[in-house]
Amino acid sequence: MLLFLAKFTACLAIFLLFYKLLLEKESMHHFKRAYLLGALVASLLIPAIVLTEYVAIPTNTDLLGATTQEGNPVLTEAVSKIHTEKMNWETLLWSIYLFGVALFGIRFLLHLGHLWWRIRKNPKLRTRFTTRVLLIPQLPPHTFFSYIFLNKTAYETDQIPQEVLLHEETHAKEWHSLDIVLVELAQILLWFNPLIYLLKSAIKLNHEFLADSAVVKTDTTISKYQHLLLSFLTKASENHHLSIKIANAIVYSSTRAERSRSIKKRFTVMKTNTSKKSIVLKSTLLIPLVALLLFGFSQRKIETKETDGIIKDINIEITEDGQFFINNHYTAISDLAERAKEVNEGLEPYFLKNYVHATILYHESQYQLIPVVQGQLERLGISNITHVSDRTRGILNQKRFSPSIYDGKTLMEARQIRREKVLSEMNGVDNEDLPMEIIWLEVKSEHQFLYEDEKLSLTEVFEKIKSTYNPKNSSTNYEVQLYSEGILKSDFLNEVNSKLREIGIKRITAFSDQFIMPEKDFKNQVEITPETIFVESNKIGFSNKNSQKTKKLQTSATREEMKEYNALAKKYNEMDRNRMVVKNKEIKRLKELYGKMSKKQQADAEPFPNFPPPPPAPTAPEPPKNVSDTEYASNQIEHIIDTQDPYDATNISLNSIRPNIPESPVPITTKLNIQKTHLLPPPPPEPISPVESIEKLAKEGADFMLNGTPISAEKAVEVVKNNDKINIDLRESSGEKPLVKLSVNPIHLKN
Incomplete structure (x- = not known):
């Protein structure tokens, strides 16, 4: 009651202050009459408004069996006296x-x-x-x-x-x-x-x-x-x-x-x-005033809503007419993200990112909607997204939606499946240093960990691992995997790493959305190119050792860099690919700028130039037969002397032919100008496309097979047209007709 009265008084005081400063001396009397009565009503209602936030949590059966003990008589008596x-x-x-x-x-x-x-x-x-x-x-x-x-x-x-x-x-x-x-x-x-x-x-x-x-x-x-x-x-x-x-x-x-x-x-x-303008302006100011009072003085109530903690796949279908269905329920594109969130309501971002799988089944005519749907799913934190067209699914004779390994599993079951999957992948590698068992830790803060659904301090975690596994004296190698939704600092990780090493842990892996390291430890050692772009989900930052503030690593190109990239890319895109003259310095700069861009900048910028492959090294001339090495070398030297232009430039390194003579006391400066000339061989004839090859073989009467099943020539042409990643095996057959094998899986050739 006292809190309600305090909020009522605060609201009414703010309303009256607004009236005295802005409204009282104005000639908008009918509006002021409504305002004063509304101020009284609003001041009574706002503190009574309850904004309820529902937080879904998985059901925890461990808490259901908790029992209470009888209270201490002395404590009960003291509480009764206070009451x-x-x-x-x-x-x-x-x-x-x-x-x-x-x-x-x-x-x-x-x-x-x-x-x-x-x-x-x-x-x-x-x-x-x-x-x-x-x-x-x-x-x-x-x-x-x-x-x-x-x-x-x-x-x-x-x-x-x-x-x-x-x-x-x-x-x-x-x-x-x-x-x-x-x-x-x-x-x-x-x-x-x-x-x-x-x-x-x-x-x-x-x-x-x-x-x-x-x-x-x-x-x-x-x-x-x-x-x-x-x-x-x-x-x-x-x-x-x-x-x-x-x-x-x-x-x-x-x-x-x-x-x-x-x-x-x-x-x-x-x-x-x-004036009417003043009336409209001052009336409009009431909207933010009421909004602030509602936000500041209304009640907030957080209610937990237990969920079954079951992970469900998100199956999205885009029909031919552009309609959307999520798990067989129609939804509008504007509500897509909200409906997708409701499928796994209550799951924490970590589980959405690592366990929830989304499949987009689309009609070929609506392929342009895939980035829209995928973008909304990624904003929810879902990273496991695949998409397939109706036609491809029909050709491969697949189900409309194939469930993932986590679909229908509880959180505990999904964790166990993930652990077994990681272990099987690691055991498949021939490396005796890899762990045979993983210990999972979730970092809630630098002072609290979640281990086997139990909240422990850092010291308690070490003691628990030491007593349970005894890593130092065990023949099994152990790995600790740390998961955090917040920021992990390198100093904290170093402390955890050193203590885990002390108790015998062989390997420590950390997963986090953000990681902060000292500036002196940050080194950009990876060359970013279009072919080897370093993609990571974690945001890397670095801190100044003289300041507690952190700076974010640049994640996009500046305007000047975008302008420079577009100019260079446009220059090479307008060149004839068969007669393209490229400069190594500009190629490196293009790759560097392209690597700095965000995905949106890459989509908006000029396409990265399609450079031709470097020319092959010239074939060395074969020495004439029946001539000794000495004679052949002597003839070549005489030919060079006879035909060499004294003004020809040379690429010979001076260091490689320097005689062993004492250095001159006076330093000699030699400036060598080398003119680079880009000589490209004539382009090879364009190979015919796979579709043309299949059509040509079909006319020759070839036999065709898809994934081991015989198919018609028309079906083979359709498969190759619709799937540009189909594998084709064309080898001589024992019969009169050539045999063409098509497969969606890699084809292994036997010697």
Whole structure:
């Protein structure tokens, strides 16, 4: 309750501050009336709004069998004593609160009683919209709902100006008393909150703004009306009755100072004209204000929702007409990511990345939608994605969707399958240093690990591994694999590595989304080329040894680098491939720039040039027969001497022919200019395509087989056209016709 009241007070204070600073002096009175009432309602509702976040967690059966023990009698007695003291304080506070509610409730009823008595006991004059109650006492004019209370003598002698009557009629017609009753009821319940009194004063003052505005819109001059209002500040008009507290009076304040302040504000607002642009702008500011209050003062509740922890494959089908189905349920492209997430709701990102498999089955006419679907899946954290067309599936006689090894498995079963898979892959390699058993650790933080579903500290993990496996004295090699969804620092990994080595672990592997290493340890030793682009899922960073801040490694090319790459790539793409002159320096630069680009930059940039293969080395001339090596060498030297141009450049290294003579005391500088000439052999004739080869063999009457099954020539041509990765085996057969074997699997040739 105290928290609710604190939030209510904070919200109402912010609303009133906004009103005082931006709205009160503006002539948008009807909007301000709605704002003030809305501020009260919103301040009550916002703290009561509960924003519930559901977190799905796998069912943990280990916790179901937990039992409770009887409490300590001494502790129970102490808790009981504290609870009793708390109840005593609560009783006292509730008593004070209820006393205030009763007091203000009686006050409100007395005010209503006074008004009801005046209406009943005094003469009344009914008009079209209002009822005028004529009073004997000298009271200023005031209104309650449709009843206007006026002094009888002044009314009968026409001493009440028409401006005053119009002022009071405006209160009655616009039902201003309804606002007063609502805020009075709020005051009864929240009598202890001073902001309620400020809100009531603002509402009453705005009612006067509305009534003044109605009078000023007539033929009455502003100066005349202002003098009329000043007349109600004289001592003769100070005979106020308590009933005016819940009525709209032309001068509603109980003290002279307060009446003076309100009159000054009314005079100022009478002369103000707010533009429509200002009204729209200030009204628009309410949207972020309410949003901030809703975000800052509403309640947040996190509810756990147990799931069965079953891993399910995500099967997406793209039909010929572009419709999407996820696991046989139709979905729109805009909801694709959300529906895919619901298939494995509650799975942590680590399991989505390593265990969930997605298959995209698409119609050939909708192949352009594959990147869209794949991008949405990757943003969910799913990395195991395959896609296959309807036609290929039909040719290979495959099922629509083949389940993965993890489909339908629990998290524990999937972990075990993954462990066995890793072990089988490692045992298949002939290396005695590879581990025969893996110990899995999940890093929650640098001070907490998850080992066999048990949360342990770093020291406890080492002791557990040491006592369970005794790696130092065991004949089995062990590997520890660390998994973390957060950042792993090299210093922390070095500490873990050294301690695991001490207890006998042979190998340690770490998997993490981010890894931070000292700047001095970071070395870019891998040349990035289009053929050997280093692709990794982990984000690598480096830190300055003199600062705790970390910097991210550049993951994309700059604008200048993109401009340089596009210019070079365009230059080579426009060349004739058969007559292309390339420079080694520019090729290296192209590869370097291409490796820096992100996937999006690579897609938007010029295609990487298709360079021709380097020319083969020239064949050495064969020496003439029946000539000795000495004679052949002598003849070649004489031929070179006879035909050598003295101005020919040479590529001979000076170091390789330097004689063994003492070095000159004066250094000799030799500058050798070598002109590089790119000589390319004439291009070989283009080989015919596999489709043309199959068609030619079909015309020659060849026999065809697909995966060991005989097929027709037309079927063979269709298979090769639709699958550019099909393996073709064409060898001489024992029969008269050639035999062509097609296979989706590699073909092994036997000697």
